[in-house]
Amino acid sequence: MIAPLSSAQAPLVSGQFLAANTRQDTGSALNFSQLLNQNTGNTATEPKEAAPAGAAPQESQSGLKDYLAKLTGSSNPVTVNEEQLFASILYNRIASSKGDGLAKQFDTMLTTKLTEHTRADGVVFVEDAARAVLREMAGSGQLTEAEAETLHGQAFQAAQLDDNTTALYDSLGATNSTAATATAIEKALAMLLKFDKGELPPAKLSLSYEQSQTDETLSAAGLTATSAAMAASPATAVSGYTRSAEFTSKGVANGDRQYWRIPQSGPQFGKELKAVFADGHTVVVKNTSQRYAENDGFIFRPGIGSESDPRAADTWTSHKGAFIHAPFGNNSKTVKLYWS
DSSP: OOOOSSTTOOOSSTTSOOOOOOOOOOOOOOOHHHHHHHHHSOOOOOOGGGSOTTHHHHSOHHHHHHHHHHHHTOSSOSEEEHHHHHHHHHHHHHHHHHOHHHHHHHHHHHHHHHHHTBOTTSOBOHHHHHHHHHHHHHHHTSSOHHHHHHHHHHHHHHTOOSSOTTOOOOSSSTTOOEEEHHHHHHHHHHHHHHHHHTSSOOOOOOTTOOGGGGOOOOOHHHHHHHHHHHHHOOOOOBTTBOEEEEEEOOEEETTTEEEEEOSSOGGGGOSOEEEEETTSOEEEESOTTSOEEOTTSOEEEOOOSOTTOGGGTTTOOTTSSOEEEOOTTOOOSEEEEEEO
């Protein structure tokens, strides 16, 4: 079970349920089926152990409610949000399909990730933390990639409480999505049972999914201006780098993090890239052809490969250029890139 983060066993956000980030609604018209295809390229049948027949009945109302109580810090939460429901479904789905031992491991890892994904003001990014655990479990072999993506996809779809099926929301801001706990649990279990009975195709969602990638509202003028600035930038020798260009953030998404859509792909910056945010925070991306992420929330995707190619799940972007997320809590509006 989730270990308390203080001796008083108080919820992480005093007076509130644990909340993840307030997401921006991109206005995307994608439905969930399209989202799955966008992120994985197929929805082929997955191994039975990832979603065994009859698993949903084992994931009882009490099972989900108990874990939601751990997440919210309330023994009887009146309402829950989509991100809390998502994490609870993952825990219970792992328990019913892979056993209590692995579920406890997920719980232990999630406790750590929740701490790592807590902002200075106490807001907790539950969805990001839970997804990070799945990535580590797949990376360490505790789950196969197929199992992790199936668990991810089914939990993502079953946690939907509103009409926007391409994103999960918390309890904060204008885009919050909450429901009465009993109603949320009933809806989630009904969806999971449909998966197990074969009434819905097995859901599979890439572990590299990032909500802001569904945003297709790119400004051609902005890309032109950025490209011009890059071409006009003078050679600057900074710790061995000979070229530089500054880019302006497109806004915030995925945990109130500033994000950038760079028109050039990662490899166009050479083998290595140095990113310096306006506040001085610096990250070095050693391989511009691969996805790179740090525990503070920084993300780099090179923007190469096709969305229909499963091998490019961690590298492609919708605008076919590099994508950068600032760390959590970093409010820099600009980032300067250095390369040779």
